Amino acid sequence: MGLKLYNSFTRKVESFQPIDNNKVRLYSCGPTIYDFAHIGNFRAFIFIDLLKRILKFSGYEVNHVMNITDVDDRIIKKCGVENTSISELTPQYLDAFYEDMNILGIEPAEYYPLATEHIADMIKLIEKLVERKHAYITNEGSVFFDITSFVDYGKLSKISTDSLKQTARVSSDEYEKENPTDFALWKAWKPEDGDVGWNSPWVKGRPGWHIECSAMSMKYLGEYFDIHCGGTDLMFPHHENEIAQSVGATGNEFVNIWLHCEHLLVNNTKMSKSLGNYFTLKDLLEKGFAPETLRYFLLTTHYRQKINLTFEHLDAAASSVERLRDFRCRLELLAGELKGKTYAYVEENFLKVMNEDLNISAGLAVIFNWIRDMNRHLDLNSLSSELAGEALVLLKRFDMILNVIFEEGIVLNQKDSDLIKEREVARQNKRWTRADEIREYFLKKNITLEDTAKGTVIKRKIKQ
RNA sequence: GGCGUCGUACCCAAGUGGUUUAAGGGAGCGGUCUGCAAAACCGCGAUUCAUCGGUUCGAAUCCGAUCGACGCCUCCA
Structure with missing residues (x-):
């Protein structure tokens, strides 16, 4: 009994036990708000949503922190291209992100800390790393993490530092690293950074990407917390570097369980911005797929399994959602009071299999x-x-987990409800042509009329 | 080259040593119901789990080889 999860760190399915009674502290890597997120990004966020919902369903309290990266290379680059500033560029994408999360029925995190609002925390952390000899300062004032100072480096991703030396891109022309595999904690200001830069004990500059997650996770969740999750591509180097920074700075354990979600593929290739093979949520909504369809599609393949996005696959998801909703309609027509637990055994069976590493x-x-x-x-x-x-x-x-079955009822205007009454009369008088005409009219508005013994049932059509 | 994931019916997918002569969803076909639909229900549908070999009383499940797909090793959910 009890939830079991696959810990990427140990590469084993482990029993989950929160550090603090029934309170779960969860951190996940959020978006970089330089552009609209694509549907592949949301796969990871929906996986986290599933995890949180199962935890809550099982009676745990969840404190979830998701960072928002609002300063990094891509943002600075885009600011340069569009001749704008971070504070002008990023808010629109942050709003769009929140909106998309809401459309997909994803429960919001408790905190969404912004990187730019935690520069001081990052500086403090970097100072600690310098103090503890895990980091060094270059002549130009950048600060790098010395990976040879951290013996466990590579333990999460199972990457040996020796093999890294052979493949790491040599970028000594950009920054003066001692070792090409060392990673930046603080990057000295360069002309192409424009007006992006903060004062620091070293030199004006900006934080490296990885340090924000160490600083903000520890600030809001403590030095040692339960679960850290994100996409598999973050395992190396991002999460590996986070471990090095956090453990390096505190000397304590950092995270209890690491969870990594597989990618969404298109034509059997990872969906990504750089390959250009991506759809945003809006793209798919415009193609006529309902938010519930997309949620169901992303939710119902096991999180450690790659999903290949095809329109056929989405159609199948739409059909499944309709099946669930049609069942809901049948029950609603008949149901008396909503109470009792005759079917509690079904829920137990459900939870039993979900507890096996979220076997959806x-x-x-x-x-x-x-x-x-x-x-x-x-x-x-x-x-x-x-x-x-x-x-x-x-x-x-069940819909506390799936969140695709129940919806706000359809509200018809006067004309439409009159039409439905008219159709009922027409049917009684066997005027089938008129009855079919009205049914066609509603179908065009994505509303299905079904004739049952109990009268006309009105349903929202999801499937195209 | 190193590390890792995966290959189950037309499609998606669970199962990882015997209770499985393999869940569930979608699509299809046949039927019941219906004015016609829709929904729902019933029936049909893998003697077989990429291929080959091995271990075992017993394998989709373990081991080995081969073939194929994908990911990470560089920003990335």
């Missing part, structure tokens, strides 16, 4: 098997309104 495929199998069983009873009219109410209770529980 097995979890869905539990849900769909139950739905088929319930539909059978509904077809036979052998489900009482009490039991329908109880089933609805469970369905709501």
